[in-house]
Amino acid sequence: xxxxxxxxxxxxxxxxxxxxxxxxxxxxxxxxxxxxxxxxxxxxxxxxxxxxxxxxxxxxxxxxxxxxxxxxxxxxxxxxxxxxxxxxxxxxxxxxxxx
Amino acid sequence: xxxxxxxxxxxxxxxxxxxxxxxxxxxxxxxxxxxxxxxxxxxxxxxxxxxxxxxxxxxxxxxxxxxxxxxxxxxxxxxxxxxxxxxxxxxxxxxxxxxxxxxxxxxxxxxxxxxxxxxxxxxxxxxxxxxxxxxxxxxxxxxxxxxxxxxxxxxxxxxxxxxxxxxxx
Numbered sequence: 001x002x003x004x005x006x007x008x009x010x011x012x013x014x015x016x017x018x019x020x021x022x023x024x025x026x027x028x029x030x031x032x033x034x035x036x037x038x039x040x041x042x043x044x045x046x047x048x049x050x051x052x053x054x055x056x057x058x059x060x061x062x063x064x065x066x067x068x069x070x071x072x073x074x075x076x077x078x079x080x081x082x083x084x085x086x087x088x089x090x091x092x093x094x095x096x097x098x099x
Numbered sequence: 100x101x102x103x104x105x106x107x108x109x110x111x112x113x114x115x116x117x118x119x120x121x122x123x124x125x126x127x128x129x130x131x132x133x134x135x136x137x138x139x140x141x142x143x144x145x146x147x148x149x150x151x152x153x154x155x156x157x158x159x160x161x162x163x164x165x166x167x168x169x170x171x172x173x174x175x176x177x178x179x180x181x182x183x184x185x186x187x188x189x190x191x192x193x194x195x196x197x198x199x200x201x202x203x204x205x206x207x208x209x210x211x212x213x214x215x216x217x218x219x220x221x222x223x224x225x226x227x228x229x230x231x232x233x234x235x236x237x238x239x240x241x242x243x244x245x246x247x248x249x250x251x252x253x254x255x256x257x258x259x260x261x262x263x264x265x266x267x268x
Contacts, residue, residue: 036219053232058243061236065213066206069183082216090230093123 002077004030007042011081014071015046018064023052026088035080042077044068045084045091053085061085102146102158102167105245108139112238116231129229130221136234136241137218140211143245145170148260170263176215178262179208190267196255203251204259210244 002010012028019025026047033043046064048056056064065083072081115132118124149158149167157163181187182200200208217237220227248256 035216041216048232053235056236056239058236058239058241058246061240062206062210062243062247065240066202066209069209080212080216082220083213084230085232085236086230087232090232 001040001079002072002075004032006075007044007072007077010071010075010077011044011046011068011083014067015064018060018067019048019052019056023055023060024049030081032079033082035082039080041080041082042072043084044081045086047091048085048087050087050089052087056085103138103142105139105143105146108135108142109238109242112136112139112234112241116234116238118231124231124234126229129231129234132234133214133221133229133237134218136237137214140207140214140241140244141172141175143248144175144211144260144263147248147256148263151257151260152264166264172215174263174266176212178259178266179211182208182259183212191262194258194262194267196252196258200255200259201252203247204255207244207248207251210240210247214241214244 007030008028011030012025015028016025026049028044028046030042030044033041035041068081068083072079112132112135115128115135116124119128145167148170149163153160153163153166181191182195182204185199187195187199199205214237217233221229248259251259
């Protein structure tokens with residue numbers, strides 16, 4: 001188990017390597033969580049540049065999950081990463097009323 | 100035969116994440132999209148296993164249904180968790196391909212667990228607020244995961260499906 005700051009650093013490096021500048025990673029934040037079976041997990045949010053979700057293919061998204069998972073395990077983290085993608089705009093507007 | 104078509108789950112999910120005519124997307128639509136993305140993968144596995152062990156030409160039979168229904172979410176999750184490991188536990192070792200499952204099955208397994216977790220949150224946890232980006236990427240990830248499975252080595256696919264039907268004790 002590694003510190004959350006280190007988790008964020010590892011995830012940002014791994015995700016950036018896959019997504020590159022075109023659909024770049026703006027920042028990463030994470031928090032401890034439990035998975036559906038009650039095991040310790042990590043809830044990780046990869047914050048993308050505006051409009052990036054439309055530029056990321058399924059293969060890129062999948063490769064990001066794989067590479068983040070590998071990088072975390074390589075760094076000694078054994079909690080399963082539950083990875084979300086969001087833009088800064090989506091995070092800021094998350095408290096607004098939906099239609 | 101009316102077995103669910105995995106691609107139809109993905110198409111349904113894409114409709115749900117399309118921008119609404121006005122206002123913000125509804126949470127229930129984003130949640131259902133994430134759930135459908137996972138169920139596309141899940142039913143893909145069930146169909147692949149039943150096709151392998153009962154046969155494509157037997158889809159209308161009760162034997163096909165029996166095998167199709169024999170796999171649950173927990174079995175899929177446990178197998179996917181094992182395929183991601185560098186060294187599988189001893190009880191799986193004799194049944195794994197030499198050198199492991201390879202990148203395609205491992206990527207499929209990572210996506211299956213990830214989407215199963217998200218599906219659980221989307222279907223049962225009222226707290227998270229889902230974003231359009233994550234719902235869209237859940238759908239495209241699920242579709243790619245199925246393609247990766249189909250692109251995997253035939254023996255690896257057969258080994259995975261066998262372990263899905265017959266988990267070692």
